[in-house]
Amino acid sequence: MNAHALKTEASDYSALEATVRIDLAAAYRLVALFGWDDLVFTHISARVPGPEHHFLINPFGWMFEEITASSLVKVDLHGNVVGETTEMVNPAGFTIHSAVHEARPDAGCVMHLHTVAGTAVSSQEAGLLPLNQTAMLLNGKVAYHDFEGVALDHDERPRLVADLGDKSAMILRNHGTLVAGASVAEAFTTMYFLERACEMQVAAQGGGPLRIPDDHVQGVVEEQSQGLSVVANGLVWPGLLRRLKRLNPGYDA
Secondary structure, three states: OOHHHHOOOHHHHHHHHHHHHHHHHHHHHHHHHOOOOEOOEOEEEEEOOOOOOOEEEOOOOOOHHHOOHHHOEEEOOOOOEOOOOOOOOOHHHHHHHHHHHHHOOOOOEEEEEOOHHHHHHHOOOOOOOOOOHHHHOOOOOEEEEOOOOOOOOHHHHHHHHHHHOOOOEEEEOOOEEEEEEOOHHHHHHHHHHHHHHHHHHHHHOOOOOOOOOOHHHHHHHHHHOOOHHHHHHHHHHHHHHHHHHHHOOOOOO
């Protein structure tokens, strides 16, 4: 293979960016469809393919169910908008997402939510408990970051990424949830498991005494959780896009 064959042309990057834009817009609308949105707050970002270290994020003030591929705002790691747009970006969104994207080249997509169940678990001292199969699928994958106020202070960034480390999910104490995935599909699927586990935990805590499986069983499930990327990209995401095209088409515009 010659050097020319290894070189990616600008047109190739543009085609890849278009695909990422469509997937990210779909993720926003799916968050709304699942009832995970919080008015115009919280955010999902995706890395733009190419050497410039740009990423896409929602225009601040748009409802998640109306996001389209073309409405997404491209910014650099310093928060500067790339290209022509009159839209603004949520400052807290930039603080959190730029920190993760800069520290984690493997993070193609970062998703942050304030759901009722996720925030409830983030407010519990024990955090996420291995109460069920769904929660145990995340064993060894969840980090924790203490609350420091609304994420507007860039001084928080080193502490946030240090706490995240190489994990794919994080409980933001007294705040909400965050996941990082190689693709939009992986991030969304991980968030689904995290949010579902939080919902189950809050429901279980309203009943009788809690039963936690022994360490051996937890280890078995953790081992069985490998290969999420194949399932997320090949099975879960195509199905979610088919559902979205039926219920809320137009995200790819």
